[in-house]
Amino acid sequence: MSAEQGILQKVRGCEPNALPKWDAVQPKCVKAIENSTLARWCLAHGEAISIPELSDVKQRPLVRVIDQISAAKAADPAADTRELEEQIDWFVYDLYGLSNEETAAVADFFWDGTLTEEEEDQALLRAMEEADIDDRASLAEVLTALRTPDDC
Helix, strand or coil: CCHHHHHHHHHHCCHHHCCCCCCCCCHHHHHHHHCCHHHHHHHHCCCCCCCCCCCHHHHHHHHHHHHHHHHHHHHCCCCCCHHHHHHHHHHHHHHCCCCHHHHHHHHHHHCCCCCCHHHHHHHHHHHHHHHCCCCCCCHHHHHHHHHCCCCC
């Protein structure tokens, strides 16, 4: 099964639970899921995303991030909230049980092929953390080594 088929199967898998008790799911959470990268991916593939029932405990971390975005935008409408929005995306990926391969398929679908230096640094740091690399070299040392042109 391809990553795309797996994603669609997982998103569709929420439907047998019927509609969630809407009074139990905060509208903020519904909006966040509907505006997530996964929801945009689903729409691009002709699939609507269903909203599973969420316990209060599951909603709390999502509501905190949504409130942080709202506060940042209220203070400065041009505020950069990409990191917070990425947290929402990760919450949604986890909510639907996406594997690393499936998450990468969603991200690759929207990737335009360019990263800023800061985004490269963040991706490298995440990869190092996920790989559980020990402290043999600091991130700065690794970045310096990667960005030093070869003399060959």
